[in-house]
Amino acid sequence: MGMIKKVFHSPKFRLGFIIFAALLLFVFLYPLFDSGDPLEMIAVQSYLKPGTYVSQYDVAGSDGITLDVVASDKKLASHLPEADRNKMKTYLVDFVGLDANQVDTNNIPKLIEQWMDNYNPNNKAGLLVSAQRDYRNINKEVLAALDAGDIIIAINDPETGELIQNKTIHDQQYVQVSSVANRQVFPLGGDNFGRNVLRELVEATKTSLMIGLIAGIVATAIGLTLGLIAGYVGGTTDNIITFITNLFTVIPSFVILILISYSVGQEARGVLLVACIIGFTAWPWTCRSVRSQVISLRNRDHVNLMKLSGHGLLHILTTGILPYIASYVVMALILQIAQGILSEAQLSMLGLGAATSKTATLGLMMNWATLFSAVVNGSWWAYFPVVIVIALMSFSMNLMNTGLDQVFNPQLRD
């Protein structure tokens, strides 16, 4: 208990732990509030913008409430984006001859007034065909925005085929969002398959954490076992293990990872297998550092005493050495988990991640976002949250690791 208290005294560890715990909490609590299938392809369109979507059908059907506000200004602004207003100004200044100071693109009613007074679709002097078309379209928008006529809802009579006017909607009529029966909330928009990004992200974070955890445990288990044996037994065994470790520190694990993942084949690559492959290629540095720790311990008095009293190798390793390097192993495990999550992401970016249809992982989400050009077309919601989650996870784990390091290696304390 005392140890845990000491660890939580380190501000770095505390911060890291809080971030990590918050992520975990969010991942496990979110599905309680939003229990949709995270991989369901809801939208037909790809890259829906974040926000609440209400059923247009329901809105048209529900009773409006009249609010006495002028609706036309905002409507004009949304009909005429800044680019169009700038074009209008260009027209008014260059072809009509108004003074540039008189035309203000931010004063929309004034701008429209000037436009209505001066725009002449028959004036083609000095205009390219494409520019003529542009201005005609803008004029159409202006007219549509100005037209404050009511919208008529009509129902098709099934017998006569006639349209029967059902109701009219005027521009001061409002509907409360929560009264619309069919609503879909996309807090982080939709992805390329039309999935809800937030749901998918929660699911992917869970899967990636699991991959990291399994990979970390596998890597630490292999590294720890080999490191303990190499460090304690020494001699030829040590030489062989050290040789292999050095070999795999220099031969990039990235390459081995690619070769194995490719050889296993697309169909066989499930989440569990990917995690194991990552763990299997990541052990060398754990082994290396455990070995050097064990070497510094193996000639301690208590170990010698155990040896003299005839205890077996396994007993000495588990009770005489392991407890002394336990804190170190925990730190190595944390780093391995963080590295495992990153490795999965990189592997998936290369197209060698888990089989795509059944799961979402952080790496796969990144892979889809780059494959379906979310990055270039500005759909930030499809990849930015993923990058942030990856960064937060490795940041929090690195913080915890540094915090632990400072507690257990007093020399590093500042």
Added chain:
Amino acid sequence: MKGYKKYFRKRIVWYLITLVIAVILNFMLPRLMPGDPVAAITANSAAGLTDRTAAQQIYDEYAEAFGLDKPVYQQFFIWVGKLFTGDLGVSFINYPRTVSDMIGSAVWWTIGLQLPAILTGWIIGNLLGALAAYKGKFIDKGLMPASMFISGFPAFGLATILIFIFVVKLKVAPAGGGYSFDLLPSFSWRFISSVFVHYQLPFWSIVLTLIGGQAIGMRSMSIYELNADYVKYSRFLGVEDRKIVGYVFHNAMLPQVTGLALSMGTMIGGALVAEIVFSYPGLGYTLVRAITGQDYPVISGCTLIITVMVLIANLALEIIYGFIDPRVKAAQVE
């Protein structure tokens, strides 16, 4: 120099052994999968080819090149023999382009991007780390958490963020590629400036991810050295401050060089993935296209050349380390 010769010889022999094992792994791992490797390898890719004769030709060429009827060790020697003549086979997708041709053009883009980026990141990171350790408080409190946070970003993550800021929002940089698509490689001013413009984002995305980790490592190394007895003693003797800082920097840098060697593989891997985001015409992009197209010979060639690059980088670092760490020489003279 005599001591060095022995050290270098030892290291070079060790790296040659490593290379041999890496080559064996590169050969063996794909062949460990159950079934007929060539059939499995060619089936997927040949299915995509419209030209039946080409598909048949590929299969025949591969069956012959692999020496399928021969035992595994003979297959291996055939493969290595071809390797020595630079023959890595023919691409499935870009048939009849050879793998060595494809990799040969990609590898220079990768080296040109990664070598300067890794060096720049390492140098800036170490300077910042040493500064944080020496100047203390202000830089330390602000800079270190920031660099820790940034180093948490994978290179490809930073790449997407840089693209969003500089390409989508500010529109000051091109979205990807190694040079403007309407140009052909040549020694003209237009081409070189286009390469330079396309170089910036990939370069800085790699540099930025490296700075954080290096700075953190250098900072703790420098703090450790600053508290060492020799520093206190030099201070006591009245040695100039600048000189002491020089010693500290030199000593703290040694483990950082070793650290660079140890993380070289991971760094290059990360940077290769960042290349994909930029469609940079280097090895990363070649590799990902080969994986999507199941172009086995290209994948094999890429992994081999990446391994060789990492090995050479490591060897170079060890040689440099031999020169800057006097203990290496001392150990050999005994």
